[in-house]
């Protein structure tokens with residue numbers, strides 16, 4: 001594989017990530033941490049930022065497009081702007097912000113696929129229509145696997161502890177199976193009729 005320097009290897013907007021991560025620890029309503037208390041839980045904001053920065057190329061990896069350091073730094077600051085929006089708790093379900101991050105990930109992935117087109121296993125490893133999967137073998141309560149799933153990657157989690165496995169099932173395995181489906185409880189279905197509400201993502205399960 002032809003290596004490309006990733007953003008995380010060069011710089012991160014740490015102040016914004018730290019601020020969002022610290023703030024997240026004090027927010028309880030609607031937070032996955034209310035499912036079950038767990039030790040060493042990582043903040044979702046930090047998980048989201050590091051996964052994004054591992055998937056996106058650093059601008060210095062593209063001298064053909066950005067030949068000067070000044071141009072590279074300008075582009076890096078633009079990517080920092082994407083991260084700064086991405087880590088905010090309020091943007092956790094903001095489809096516009098998340099889609100912007102997904103688009104950046106896809107762009108870097110397509111460069112990687114193009115550069116590795118001659119790899120003997122290119123068809124399997126560098127498919128420009130399929131992002132690489134993510135696996136956290138020590139997932140705990142799944143902060144790490146949840147965030148790549150939000151960013152469009154297929155996510156896998158495993159853990160020695162069956163409680164962690166159960167929580168990961170509830171967080172990352174079951175909700176996608178019911179994505180976009182209405183709730184089963186009649187009150188919420190009635191509400192939909194009144195408001196002509198469409199059920200996006202896990203909203204239906206949330207109502208239940």
Ligand SMILES: C[S@@+](CC[C@H](N)C(=O)[O-])C[C@H]1O[C@@H](n2cnc3c(N)ncnc32)[C@H](O)[C@@H]1O
Pocket residue numbers: 038039040041042043137138139140141142143144158159160161164
């Ligand atoms: C520090 S916690 C992970 C916390 C997680 N990153 C989070 O944000 O919630 C480490 C996890 O590793 C698991 N673990 C320890 N040894 C393991 C092993 N040999 N195989 C699989 N999981 C293991 C523990 O059960 C624990 O859930």
